[in-house]
Amino acid sequence: xxxxxxxxxxxxxxxxxxxxxxxxxxxxxxxxWDSLGVLTLMASLDSDFGIVLSDDDVQGIKTVGDILHVxxxxxKLG
Amino acid sequence: xxxxxVDCIHELDPGKQIVASKTLSAHEELFRxxxxxxxxxxxxxxxxxxxxxxxxxxxxxxxxxxxxxxxKINGANFREWVRPDQEIHLYAKxxxxxxxxxxxxxxxxxxxxxxxxxxxxxxxxxxxxFAPDHRDPVLEAYWTTHPSQAR
Numbered sequence: 229x230x231x232x233x234x235x236x237x238x239x240x241x242x243x244x245x246x247x248x249x250x251x252x253x254x255x256x257x258x259x260x261w262d263s264l265g266v267l268t269l270m271a272s273l274d275s276d277f278g279i280v281l282s283d284d285d286v287q288g289i290k291t292v293g294d295i296l297h298v299x300x301x302x303x304k305l306g
Numbered sequence: 307x308x309x310x311x312v313d314c315i316h317e318l319d320p321g322k323q324i325v326a327s328k329t330l331s332a333h334e335e336l337f338r339x340x341x342x343x344x345x346x347x348x349x350x351x352x353x354x355x356x357x358x359x360x361x362x363x364x365x366x367x368x369x370x371x372x373x374x375x376x377x378k379i380n381g382a383n384f385r386e387w388v389r390p391d392q393e394i395h396l397y398a399k400x401x402x403x404x405x406x407x408x409x410x411x412x413x414x415x416x417x418x419x420x421x422x423x424x425x426x427x428x429x430x431x432x433x434x435x436f437a438p439d440h441r442d443p444v445l446e447a448y449w450t451t452h453p454s455q456a457r
Contacts (some may be wrong), residue, residue, distance in 0.1 A: 264377055267407040267429055274402060275409070 234296055234305055241265070241272050251293030258292075269295070277304045307334050312362060312396065315448040318455065323399045325451040326359040326444075332390035345386030347388040350351045352422045353379060356412035360398035360426055362445050364408050366455075371405060372430035380409075382424040398426075406430065 229237075233244075239246040243259040252300040255261045261269075268287065279302045280291075289295055297304040317325040330337075330347055337345035361374035388394060395415045402409040403448075406429070415421040449456035 264429065268322065268427070270404070271402055271407050271409060271427065273406070280404075 229299070229305055231296060231305065234299055235292065236270065237276070238269075238292055238295055239268055249292050251291065251296055253292040255290055271299070279304065307336065309354075310345070310358075312358045314446050315359075315436070315444060318363065318366060318448060318452070319434075320455070321364060321400060321403050324363035324366075324397075325361050325394045326362070326398075326420065327393055328396060329393045330390055332427045335389065337390050340457065344396055345390050347392075347394070349382070349392070349422065350386040352384065352394070352414055353382050354394055354412060354414050355394060355428075356398060356410075356422075357426055357428075357432060358386050359363050359396040360371065360400065360408075360410035360412055361428065362442065363398055363400060363410075364428060365392060365442065366445060367403070369405065370408075370430045372432040373430045373436065374408065375446040376426060377429040378427035380427055384422045386421040387415070388414075388421050392448065394421070436454065 235249050237290045239249055242258050244258060244260065247268065268288055270281050273281060277299065279298065281298070285298060289298065296305060311328050313328045315324060332345065333393045336348070340346065340348050340413070344352045357376045361376070363368065364374040393416070397414070398410045398412040400408055400410050408428040410426045410428065412426055414421050
């Protein structure tokens with residue numbers, strides 16, 4: 229998956245346009261990235277990519293780039 | 307009308323799947339408005355029935371830090387009208403079951419015909435938010451008749 233594809237996937241999770249997201253976009257900059265959004269992200273990473281986040285992983289995700297880093301670390305981002 | 311939308315659990319594999327049922331009496335006041343001369347069970351109540359059934363399945367496995375609460379409705383379809391006094395059979399299969407969240411594929415049948423379906427997402431509310439003496443009467447009734455499964 230390319231970074232562009234990954235950002236499109238993330239945008240879908242947070243019900244926003246991919247144009248609104250860059251790797252530097254912080255959690256605070258995404259309206260749907262609230263507590264429910266975090267759980268939706270966790271569930272979708274699990275179901276779509278088989279990535280199960282640890283509590284430390286979740287605490288460390290503060291930007292879109294952090295999500296991309298998790299995907300890359302799990303071999304899902306080329 | 308009480309908001310207990312599951313009458314009885316028929317089959318339960320805690321944390322995995324459940325079969326339950328609910329019948330809404332024609333005497334319920336809501337049918338006066340939904341709709342006049344054409345009483346049918348509202349889709350939102352069918353969705354809540356499925357959610358409550360799935361929620362009981364999740365609560366029964368005892369692995370979560372709280373009670374299952376509906377967090378998202380990822381999709382729902384309503385295919386057939388459901389009339390008052392019809393027994394609605396509720397089926398929920400838990401597709402993801404994690405400490406912080408769960409997902410379920412649910413459907414309901416009346417007289418062997420699928421009437422609706424939904425993909426549901428659950429979060430868990432801490433137990434201490436609820437009345438300390440609260441018990442789920444429907445789960446309790448099931449465990450009474452299936453003591454080997456009781457936690």
